[in-house]
Amino acid sequence: MKTLLWKMLFIVNASPYLTGQKFGKHVYVQNRLNWYAAQQYCQTNYADLSPLSTSWEEKQLRKATLGKVSGEFWIGLYKTGTYWKWSGGGYETSIVWDESQPSTYYDLFVRVCWDGCTMRTGWFASSLWRELPFFCFSTTVIEEKMAWEEALEYCKETHTTLTSLTSETENLLTLKEIQQGTVTNRVWIGLCFLADRWLWVDGSPLIYEAWSVGDREHQCPGRNYCGAINKNGVWENLDCKEKLSFICV
Numbered sequence: 001m002k003t004l005l006w007k008m009l010f011i012v013n014a015s016p017y018l019t020g021q022k023f024g025k026h027v028y029v030q031n032r033l034n035w036y037a038a039q040q041y042c043q044t045n046y047a048d049l050s051p052l053s054t055s056w057e058e059k060q061l062r063k064a065t066l067g068k069v070s071g072e073f074w075i076g077l078y079k080t081g082t083y084w085k086w087s088g089g090g091y092e093t094s095i096v097w098d099e100s101q102p103s104t105y106y107d108l109f110v111r112v113c114w115d116g117c118t119m120r121t122g123w124f125a126s127s128l129w130r131e132l133p134f135f136c137f138s139t140t141v142i143e144e145k146m147a148w149e150e151a152l153e154y155c156k157e158t159h160t161t162l163t164s165l166t167s168e169t170e171n172l173l174t175l176k177e178i179q180q181g182t183v184t185n186r187v188w189i190g191l192c193f194l195a196d197r198w199l200w201v202d203g204s205p206l207i208y209e210a211w212s213v214g215d216r217e218h219q220c221p222g223r224n225y226c227g228a229i230n231k232n233g234v235w236e237n238l239d240c241k242e243k244l245s246f247i248c249v
Helices: 004-009 034-046 057-065 147-159 169-176
Strands: 018-025 026-033 072-080 085-087 107-113 124-125 130-135 142-146 185-196 197-200 226-228 235-239 244-248
Touching: 018 057, 026 034, 034 072, 034 130, 057 142, 142 147, 147 185, 147 244, 169 226, 185 235
Parallel strands: 072 130, 185 244
Antiparallel strands: 018 026, 026 130, 072 085, 072 107, 107 124, 142 244, 185 197, 185 226, 226 235
C-alpha cells in the first residue's frame, strides 16, 4: 500500500511533447522527471526504462553519447527488499558502489553520471525526490515476414540493424514486445552461425544465452542457420530462409 501511495503521489501524466534522441537500443529523454514518472513514460512510449545490465552495453552507450549527453540521468534499476532489480525484469548483482552508496533508507533508485558531473562519475543510489533526464529501452518489431538476410538489410536501411539480446532483462523486454497476436510465433534477432560459432551482427559479445534447456542442436547447427526468439522467450536456430517477423534496433 505504501509503495502504491508513493507512485500515486509522484507519477505525473507523461507529456506527448517529450522528445528523445536515439542511441541504438536506448532513447535519451532530456525532460526531467522523477524515477516513477520516467518509468511510466518509457513503458507508455517505448518498452521500459533502460537496463545497462552488462558492462559491454554500458561501454557502447557511453561511447555513443560522448559529447551529446551530459550530467546525471535515470536508468531502470531500483531496490526491492534487499535486492536491486531492473524495471524490465531480472536482478542486478554486480554493482560496485562508491564507499558512500547507498547512504540512506531512501536511496532506492539508481542514477548515472558519465560526463559533465559536478563531483564523480559512476552509478549512485538516489532518492525519489530528484527529477532527472532518463534513458528508455526501445526496439522496433517489424511484422512483415522476411528471410533473415532480407530482414537484416531492411533494418540497416530503415533503422540500425537486427537487435542483439545481451542480458536476461533485454530478453524479457523483447518478449513483451513480440507477444502480440499479429507477430509470427518466432521472430528473427541479430544472431547468426558463422565460422563455427554464434555471433551477434552488431558485434556484441555472446555472454547471455536463452536456448531451450537440453537443446544441443544450436551447438553445431550447420552453415545456414540463424537465431530467432519465440513467444516463450526461448531462442531457436532456424533455416535463414524462413520468413518471419523481426526486430530492428
